[in-house]
Amino acid sequence: xxxxxxxxxxxxxLNISAATVSRALKDHSGINGNxxxxxxxxxxxxxxxxxxxxxxxxxxxTNTIGVIIPRLNSHFVSTAIAAMEKVxxxxxxxxxxxxxxxxxxxxxxxxxxxxxxxxxxxLVSLAYDTDTVNHFSKFAEKNIPVIFFDRVPESxxxxxxxxxxxxxxxxxxxxxxxxxxxxxAHVTANLKRNVYNERFSGYKxxxxxxxxxxxxxxxxxxxxxxxxxxEVAAKILSMKKLPDGLFAANDMSAACCIRVxxxxxxxxxxxxxxxxxxxxxxxxxxxxxxxxxxxxxxQMGEMAATYMINHLAGLTNILITNKIIxxxxxxxxxxxxxxxx
Amino acid sequence: xxxxxxxxxxxxxLNISAATVSRALKDHSGINGNxxxxxxxxxxxxxxxxxxxxxxxxxxxTNTIGVIIPRLNSHFVSTAIAAMEKVxxxxxxxxxxxxxxxxxxxxxxxxxxxxxxxxxxxLVSLAYDTDTVNHFSKFAEKNIPVIFFDRVPESxxxxxxxxxxxxxxxxxxxxxxxxxxxxxAHVTANLKRNVYNERFSGYKxxxxxxxxxxxxxxxxxxxxxxxxxxEVAAKILSMKKLPDGLFAANDMSAACCIRVxxxxxxxxxxxxxxxxxxxxxxxxxxxxxxxxxxxxxxQMGEMAATYMINHLAGLTNILITNKIIxxxxxxxxxxxxxxxx
DNA sequence: CTGAAAGCGCTAACAG
DNA sequence: CTGTTAGCGCTTTCAG
Numbered sequence: 001x002x003x004x005x006x007x008x009x010x011x012x013x014l015n016i017s018a019a020t021v022s023r024a025l026k027d028h029s030g031i032n033g034n035x036x037x038x039x040x041x042x043x044x045x046x047x048x049x050x051x052x053x054x055x056x057x058x059x060x061x062t063n064t065i066g067v068i069i070p071r072l073n074s075h076f077v078s079t080a081i082a083a084m085e086k087v088x089x090x091x092x093x094x095x096x097x098x099x100x101x102x103x104x105x106x107x108x109x110x111x112x113x114x115x116x117x118x119x120x121x122x123l124v125s126l127a128y129d130t131d132t133v134n135h136f137s138k139f140a141e142k143n144i145p146v147i148f149f150d151r152v153p154e155s156x157x158x159x160x161x162x163x164x165x166x167x168x169x170x171x172x173x174x175x176x177x178x179x180x181x182x183x184x185a186h187v188t189a190n191l192k193r194n195v196y197n198e199r200f201s202g203y204k205x206x207x208x209x210x211x212x213x214x215x216x217x218x219x220x221x222x223x224x225x226x227x228x229x230x231e232v233a234a235k236i237l238s239m240k241k242l243p244d245g246l247f248a249a250n251d252m253s254a255a256c257c258i259r260v261x262x263x264x265x266x267x268x269x270x271x272x273x274x275x276x277x278x279x280x281x282x283x284x285x286x287x288x289x290x291x292x293x294x295x296x297x298x299q300m301g302e303m304a305a306t307y308m309i310n311h312l313a314g315l316t317n318i319l320i321t322n323k324i325i326x327x328x329x330x331x332x333x334x335x336x337x338x339x340x341x
Numbered sequence: 342x343x344x345x346x347x348x349x350x351x352x353x354x355l356n357i358s359a360a361t362v363s364r365a366l367k368d369h370s371g372i373n374g375n376x377x378x379x380x381x382x383x384x385x386x387x388x389x390x391x392x393x394x395x396x397x398x399x400x401x402x403t404n405t406i407g408v409i410i411p412r413l414n415s416h417f418v419s420t421a422i423a424a425m426e427k428v429x430x431x432x433x434x435x436x437x438x439x440x441x442x443x444x445x446x447x448x449x450x451x452x453x454x455x456x457x458x459x460x461x462x463x464l465v466s467l468a469y470d471t472d473t474v475n476h477f478s479k480f481a482e483k484n485i486p487v488i489f490f491d492r493v494p495e496s497x498x499x500x501x502x503x504x505x506x507x508x509x510x511x512x513x514x515x516x517x518x519x520x521x522x523x524x525x526a527h528v529t530a531n532l533k534r535n536v537y538n539e540r541f542s543g544y545k546x547x548x549x550x551x552x553x554x555x556x557x558x559x560x561x562x563x564x565x566x567x568x569x570x571x572e573v574a575a576k577i578l579s580m581k582k583l584p585d586g587l588f589a590a591n592d593m594s595a596a597c598c599i600r601v602x603x604x605x606x607x608x609x610x611x612x613x614x615x616x617x618x619x620x621x622x623x624x625x626x627x628x629x630x631x632x633x634x635x636x637x638x639x640q641m642g643e644m645a646a647t648y649m650i651n652h653l654a655g656l657t658n659i660l661i662t663n664k665i666i667x668x669x670x671x672x673x674x675x676x677x678x679x680x681x682x
Numbered sequence: 683c684t685g686a687a688a689g690c691g692c693t694a695a696c697a698g
Numbered sequence: 699c700t701g702t703t704a705g706c707g708c709t710t711t712c713a714g
Contacts, residue, residue, distance in 0.1 A: 006707055017685045049457050054707035057394040057690050073419030081413055082440060096437055099426060116390050226622060255626045281567060285596045286627045347691055358701045373699060395691035398706045
């Protein structure tokens with residue numbers, strides 16, 4: 001195992017000081033253009049690579065952004081992360097990712113790991129059952145910025161990037177009502193999380209505004225997984241009086257319900273009109289295509305990373321911002337469309 | 342911004358040396374149980390956190406494993422990574438992930454970044470258009486182990502973890518033949534990649550063994566994306582003589598074809614029997630359910646990470662291994678099932 | 683524009 | 699079982 005080349009090796013070869021090499025390599029202002037060129041060339045030729053650890057140790061800055069997400073394997077999350085990575089690497093930042101697996105306690109451990117790793121900033125989307133955000137306060141104490149996205153805390157003290165879940169929940173329910181639905185079921189998840197809570201509120205208010213009574217019997221809570229959604233669908237089918245519409249809090253769940261309903265001979269949207277959320281690819285693949293909300297996952301990731309980096313670079317102070325709301329819109333497809341508009 | 346607590350601060354408080362503190366915190370063998378207890382307690386109480394950078398700088402080891410994958414947003418990849426993360430974090434390793442976005446040149450950059458980050462080991466699944474694996478040879482030179490998984494190089498010098506793509510391709514084609522298919526189309530991707538290449542070989546040989554002529558006209562190459570697959574489906578529909586079977590190299594692609602075929606009035610599996618690959622959730626959601634190959638994504642990730650960590654710990658020498666093949670199996674579902682077996 | 687020198691916080695010999 | 703010592707490789711004053 002051959003030893004690594006250091007700036008001292010380069011300095012010796014060139015008969016200059018290590019400090020000069022360091023400055024030349026860093027494009028430090030006030031360095032002779034010629035010596036810079038010589039250093040860079042020699043470095044390349046000797047196969048030099050900078051030692052992040054020495055540098056970080058010295059600078060007390062890691063050029064690393066931490067990302068904590070519930071789980072990687074959803075279309076929304078992986079798209080958002082792809083965007084973050086793109087922005088970050090263009091700006092010379094590394095990203096480290098950890099999954100909470102929807103567990104609040106794992107999220108606490110992950111936050112600690114990020115803290116120990118001394119990330120310069122943290123991007124977070126909360127787990128299903130996270131109760132408080134105390135595990136992030138140590139970051140604030142050290143002036144490490146934390147930006148929440150998608151699943152954000154209720155508290156208004158945090159910086160968060162979201163879409164208008166309430167409005168979209170309202171609009172999509174209103175759309176179902178306009179298609180003639182009178183009994184609209186709702187499949188949701190843990191209402192601690194803004195995304196589900198607000199979609200649910202939108203649903204309720206849309207019903208109310210249309211003069212339709214809200215009934216708890218039509219609301220089903222589960223983790224939206226394939227299995228849980230399938231169980232919910234079965235439960236819906238066993239109701240004395242079936243609903244004639246269904247708004248599921250995500251597309252995966254809507255897709256599972258559609259499958260079960262169809263297997264039981266129901267016609268979609270004739271018997272039950274269905275809507276999902278997120279514009280997941282699955283919403284375009286199953287039959288009928290699912291009415292959903294176009295979720296700007298890429299833009300959200302892009303924006304979160306960009307704000308973070310600009311903040312770290314001192315260009316803007318994100319911490320005085322409270323909330324950023326991205327555009328999103330209902331996409332009407334066959335699963336809910338009964339009449340020509 | 343309050344200054345960080347170091348082992349010196351603890352040492353001073355306790356009137357012992359920094360070395361002892363370091364040893365106590367690391368559960369170093371041969372340290373007095375009592376002093377250890379005092380150190381650990383004091384560290385907790387002072388809010389000490391270890392400085393990875395100083396430690397890494399000193400140890401010349403980062404406790405970090407790099408993962409390079411084509412893209413995060415596929416069910417296979419995100420599941421495999423979830424497994425890797427689980428294994429790694431249990432063993433005290435961090436994981437850093439980067440996406441090549443299916444681009445060979447991005448993969449080269451990512452490899453360099455991993456190298457500069459001084460990962461202790463590297464886990465790689467190749468991009469579509471990667472031609473050589475020269476960009477990984479610098480790792481070998483520094484004795485940094487590289488393990489390939491899923492999309493692996495042809496060369497037998499690398500350590501790789503795969504499933505038997507050839508056998509599965511063969512079996513699934515044979516199954517289609519047994520269902521009465523005579524003209525079986527195949528949708529594949531870049532044949533540089535073992536996974537597509539071998540599935541394709543399996544397909545060809547199964548045809549041959551059944552006495553069916555192989556025809557280039559029935560093979561369609563694309564990137565398997567939603568859009569490209571949809572185009573391929575349209576192209577198939579425009580053939581003078583339609584195929585009566587289709588084996589697509591992944592489920593997403595199979596699902597897109599099914600959608601197009603159904604939209605054009607074809608019956609699945611009656612008119613065209615269809616099979617995919619991977620057992621992606623979508624294969625269970627669309628109608629009819631897609632016959633596919635159960636891909637042990639979680640196990641593959643688990644195994645890759647476990648072997649890597651055992652190797653790094655000196656428990657086993659993975660580098661003398663050439664190839665590890667995991668179990669996988671054809672799952673027969675409605676999209677191909679014409680007769681009772 | 684460049685050099686000397688100090689030190690970031692930790693660990694590993696080595697010596698007791 | 700514990701202390702002393704000497705760096706790991708880099709950046710950054712402070713002087714020139």
